[in-house]
Amino acid sequence: MALRKYRLTDDTEWIDRYAEKIGFQGIYDYKDKVDKALDSLKKGRYYNIAKDVPDDMQELFVKLCCMHIRDIDHDIIMSDDYSLVERTKM
Secondary structure, three states, rough: OOOOHOOOOOOOHHHHHHHHHHHHHHHHHHHHHHHHHOOOOOOOOOHHHHHHHHHHHHHHHHHHHHHHHHHHHOOOOEOOOEEEEEEEEO
């Protein structure tokens, strides 16, 4: 499953969509959960987003991973189709 369509772009309408769906606090709570999961990811390990993340949260998960990589941890990468997130260094 190609999740590339969910990558982070300059478009911010997704924030409003998820705020309506789970609230701003829900977004912050989920971001904290994603950040902790990525922080604990060991070198050479990965999350299979298509298998490990519920369908209705995959878009938000991918966007939050992109934010984490951009802002916090450059040793994590996404696969070309954005279905895997992996730590390359520790």
